[in-house]
Amino acid sequence: MPEARERPSGSKVAGRQGIAARRAPDDVDRRLINALQGDFPLVERPFAQVADAVGLSEEALIARLQSLLDDRVLTRFGPMFQIERMGGAFCLAAMAVPEARWGEVVEAVNAFTEVAHNYRREHALNMWFVLATETPGGIADCAARMEAATGLPVHLFPKEREYFVEMKLEA
Amino acid sequence: MSDPIDFAVGGAGVPSGKLGDVQAAADLDRRLVLATQGGLALVARPYALLAEQLGTSEALVRERLAVMLADGRIRRIGAVPNHYAIGYPANGMSVWDIDDECIDAVGERVGGLPFVTHCYRRPRHLPDWPYNLFAMVHAATREAALERVGEIAAAIERDFPGVCRSRDVLFSAGILKKTGLRIGA
Numbered sequence: 001m002p003e004a005r006e007r008p009s010g011s012k013v014a015g016r017q018g019i020a021a022r023r024a025p026d027d028v029d030r031r032l033i034n035a036l037q038g039d040f041p042l043v044e045r046p047f048a049q050v051a052d053a054v055g056l057s058e059e060a061l062i063a064r065l066q067s068l069l070d071d072r073v074l075t076r077f078g079p080m081f082q083i084e085r086m087g088g089a090f091c092l093a094a095m096a097v098p099e100a101r102w103g104e105v106v107e108a109v110n111a112f113t114e115v116a117h118n119y120r121r122e123h124a125l126n127m128w129f130v131l132a133t134e135t136p137g138g139i140a141d142c143a144a145r146m147e148a149a150t151g152l153p154v155h156l157f158p159k160e161r162e163y164f165v166e167m168k169l170e171a
Numbered sequence: 172m173s174d175p176i177d178f179a180v181g182g183a184g185v186p187s188g189k190l191g192d193v194q195a196a197a198d199l200d201r202r203l204v205l206a207t208q209g210g211l212a213l214v215a216r217p218y219a220l221l222a223e224q225l226g227t228s229e230a231l232v233r234e235r236l237a238v239m240l241a242d243g244r245i246r247r248i249g250a251v252p253n254h255y256a257i258g259y260p261a262n263g264m265s266v267w268d269i270d271d272e273c274i275d276a277v278g279e280r281v282g283g284l285p286f287v288t289h290c291y292r293r294p295r296h297l298p299d300w301p302y303n304l305f306a307m308v309h310a311a312t313r314e315a316a317l318e319r320v321g322e323i324a325a326a327i328e329r330d331f332p333g334v335c336r337s338r339d340v341l342f343s344a345g346i347l348k349k350t351g352l353r354i355g356a
Binding site: 134 | 213218233240242281282348349351352354355
């Protein structure tokens with residue numbers, strides 16, 4: 001089942017550094033990561049097709065991909081959805097979290113399923129995250145519930161215009 | 172978006188012959204989102220497994236995924252790297268206070284720089300947050316990231332002198348969560 005590969009979240013990621021990878025990718029990993037940031041084939045045996053291209057067997061490729069996910073070199077493998085094209089919304093949001101409350105607030109914020117990703121940043125606004133909701137109205141609703149849960153203001157930075165988005169990073 | 176699929180069908184949300192109506196297609200598409208938002212199963216035939224889970228055919232699963240790729244509901248299918256792990260530990264969100272008169276021209280210019288991975292216009296939150304342009308840079312070191320921010324500043328000043336009033340760079344100090352979207356909870 002796909003859900004079995006979910007990365008742990010919540011209390012385990014409440015530290016300063018958050019989710020860190022457990023190993024560095026080797027050359028084969030990098031080749032594989034680069035190949036898997038392209039168009040994944042929609043054929044009966046897609047891993048076999050990618051395996052041919054990178055010179056691995058299908059089984060070896062699947063095992064390696066699993067280990068890259070287990071070791072958090074990859075955070076996810078699958079379709080990346082653009083929820084705005086499905087009637088929903090994404091919104092960047094930020095909070096100024098007092099250091100004394102950091103762990104507790106990370107846990108409270110990450111517990112919202114609407115939080116797609118969350119980063120600590122060096123600024124008075126020290127927590128920056130992206131909300132994804134099924135309806136445009138869901139953003140304000142989620143922010144209000146988050147403010148109630150944490151007692152802290154949530155600042156919303158909705159995208160007014162997108163100039164460029166790159167979906168790949170060469171490994 | 173490039174589309175390697177030779178059996179991609181129709182336009183956005185247009186069901187093909189096997190599906191009776193638009194509602195059935197929308198319903199299957201939503202169930203596909205729910206079934207794959209946590210990730211695609213790492214098995215030899217992931218689409219066959221999905222079809223089994225959803226009670227439909229593998230051909231239809233692949234067809235609907237192709238439609239969603241073609242109309243942009245899926246940006247791509249593939250791996251999402253932890254950028255710290257693959258050589259880009261310095262993740263700087265550069266933010267800029269640009270004169271509203273030319274924000275879009277500046278945004279297009281900055282978004283066109285090869286090392287800028289995301290570039291958006293967003294609202295200011297005055298008085299504490301005067302910035303209306305966000306440009307993300309990834310690099311191996313902070314110095315390299317700051318050098319790139321300097322290149323952005325130089326490009327803006329050269330092409331649009333005087334329009335940038337202030338800027339800042341917010342470096343990431345850790346990923347706290349990175350699951351991607353989760354709907355239907």
